[in-house]
Amino acid sequence: MSEHTKQIIRHLHGVKTMQDIAQKGGWLQRIRRLQAWQCQRLMISHQTSYANEKFKPAITFFVNELYGPKDFSQRDKDIARVVNKLSTVVPDKALQTLATALQLYELSFELDFEMVKKLSDQDLNRARYLEAYRACNNSHGRQQQIYLIEVLGNHLAEVVKIRGISALLLLSRKPAKYAGLDALHTFVSDGFKAFKGIGKVEDFILPIVYHEQRLMKLMFAPNQPNPLPDV
Template sequence: MSQAIIAHLHQVNAHRDMAEKLGLIDKIHQIQAWQCERLLATHEDLARQQRYRLAMAFFVDELYGPKDFSQRDADLARVIPKLAKVLPDSAMQALDDALALNALSFDLDMQMAQQLDGAPLNRETYALAYRQVGRQADRQHQIDIIAHLGQQLADVVNIRGIGMLIKLARRPAKLAGLLTLHEFLQQGFAAFKALGDVHSFVDPVIRRERILMEQLLDPERDITKDNPLPHV
């Protein structure tokens, strides 16, 4: 598991380096920010509910948005062998899912940025670029990772004593220069602990995202006239 996580870190770093060389970073950040707004619009009914609010914010802010994850990733690269010795398997699997999602999403966003090629980003241009990029298998895998991550986090919050372990780790993490990583773990735990029934949140998100992906990639659908994306 440690090697897989490190491989994801190397992958996303390679994508970032390539995006920097191609001058695409700003456009990628615009795409990520727009997609966060789209996610909130698509799942507005969930985002409005108090018990789902932290989980929605965690997905948008800590797993996907235009936030700079480089410090978190650097922290992980330093301590992943040690974490593997103290964290339960489900927590390590959740980290693996989060980083796999980050790497795949960045790769797809970089290709979206290339397709947009300087065009303004809006609902219409996004839909066309999404279809031009295609990669339906990767889009499906992206959604599958989210579903699996949700289940792993659900398992983590049910482990006896894990909340106290994370809480007590804050000071040592700060002294070791690992506060960014600790905050990521703590926020993920708090978000999914508040859910109660994880499937009541994750299942509707997965179902809607799959439908939206299929609609955007359906060759029989004229997305210039019948765009399934919400207005953001």
């Protein structure tokens, strides 16, 4: 078993464990509401990138397929079913990219779970969000989250350049459907399509990373005005 395969299994197990704990503790729906609010914030903060036709699919993919309140359980089950066979049919770089995506997914859920415990059960707004964000006091985790966004963006840009990857995705569509792996195939295909026409990846990812790092520093800085946009 390759190291990337082990990482994929570990991240899937980590997310599943946290989701089960959140479900049993009555936290899961509150986490979903938090994720929905944060997705709106991300779209407002990065509306310039979203308005760029080259970048719009990538922004949408990050928000809808890697982070948001969507139920990813079927996709995760698909990955768990075939993960031991993936290394025989997909390039190592693609496995590495999937491992990074799941690492970001796991870390984001962990940060959200921690944050809902600091939030009251009132309607979420920018003031309550900032108060809970600061109360978590987890700047290292937040910095790691932003770093993984940059790493994943670069990995995805490299994967779409792999020779034959487009044909592989096209040829595997029907077999994936017959095998009950629609959710996984859709996730991979959407990621490929989103980054295929992005051009120079630095032009897309660096402004996002710079903005999120600056926002994070302002949010953790004491006695600073609230830097969040109205959501």
